[in-house]
Amino acid sequence: MTSSEHTTSEDLRGVGIRGRKAGFSEDQIYGQIFDAIIEQRLAPDTRLAEDKLCDIFNVSRTVVRKILQRLAYEKIVQIRPNRGAAVANPSVKDAHEVFEARRAIEGAIVRTASAVISPSELESLRRIVAEEEACMTRGDRTGWIRLSNRFHLQLAETSGNETLLSFLRELLSRSSLVVARYDSTSRAIGSPATHGKLVDAMASGDDDKAAQAMAAHLDHCEAQLNLDGEEPPIDLHTVFAGVTKK
Amino acid sequence: MTSSEHTTSEDLRGVGIRGRKAGFSEDQIYGQIFDAIIEQRLAPDTRLAEDKLCDIFNVSRTVVRKILQRLAYEKIVQIRPNRGAAVANPSVKDAHEVFEARRAIEGAIVRTASAVISPSELESLRRIVAEEEACMTRGDRTGWIRLSNRFHLQLAETSGNETLLSFLRELLSRSSLVVARYDSTSRAIGSPATHGKLVDAMASGDDDKAAQAMAAHLDHCEAQLNLDGEEPPIDLHTVFAGVTKK
DNA sequence: ATTCAATTTATTGTATACAATGACATTGAA
């Protein structure tokens, strides 16, 4: 109980989550945990014990619990009653559902967006695509994912529909988890070239073409995932928990 | 402070919300508040003070707050920092967004559903439509709204996509608030006949036709709303709060 | 009377104490 106080939170700190003496706003803490999950510094099924998070961020369990519940609403964290929170571990079905939902929502988004997008917004999108390419060639997977998400979010923002935007935000987070879980080679992030074609279609003002480009893009990403094989090997951990003697 | 203990919660109790001595699960309380809002027993902008809810349901503020946050996440309740929770009062823009999102999501749902729906599920849908007609002729607005929501939810359930289902659940709740706010004559609930046509299209196996029926249905509902006129008169209440002398 | 400031009151935000639950280890017998 003496030494444990140090080791407890070290495993989370070691993952890039840092807290200080005092004063971390709820949103900041939320953002830190969110980023750690999305950027795959916290793997699926990693337990998020309340006390450890309290130690790290120097806040009470009240606010930690609030944040965990928020993450649970967004399906990034799973809370099981009396058993605490853990980073969500999406099933194969979840993965399919997320992409299906993205097709529906981003289809609508891209149609609206291509009708109202301004030249400067088009330019901004192209800039993101360029940065994506830089990340890809440099092998910066984390940056690449972040930029890809940024691309899709910006599209949603130009569509002007905050409701669709918030749905997409959730779906993008879940997509990141799906990629972390089912795409070891990062092929499912979606190539910058495809994003480029999407921008071209929007620039031409043909919303059907743009919608089709988006659908093709999402189909392609989903196809890159290893969803056909065996079920989540992470369950093995639980399955063999009683067998392996420590 | 003696008599206030009674009056405090009476205004909420008077709206059909009832608590007992002890023991109300979180989900039950959530459901009671949710239903009261959806069935329009609690009007938009009605304040939901934590203490009063605690009195009514005999639980601590901890659990009441958790429930309020959940409702806020679903955009049925609005929480302003340090100022408490109130029944959400959707703006005109919100109303348009909700219907736009429903077109996107229910379009996808109806396509998938019409591909996999069974005869018994078709029959079940028809039964709901029949009940809707009964409610309409009898003038039972509450029952009608409930059944209409039930119809759309069941469709989503047969599609099998839980992600789209949960999005739709949120959108239906928000739709109910929009109807409460912008449709005094209840024309925007959508006529049972339109639901009937939708079922016919699905029965024929033509998913394009079914999707089109859904789109037409939603367009029709949205068109029935009074969204063009002046901005929310409910704000007047606040505007005149300092003028009218009690 | 009206306006503004100061004070009081009501309500929400946060921390913490205690209760309840589930996980784990130890024990004992088959």
Place this chain on the structure above:
DNA sequence: TTCAATGTCATTGTATACAATAAATTGAAT
């Protein structure tokens, strides 16, 4: 060695106390 039962420990669930904030009220000065 395996299994079940039991007790201990770690962790989460709930209530409550206190702090912080915003609203309401009071009172004086104009």
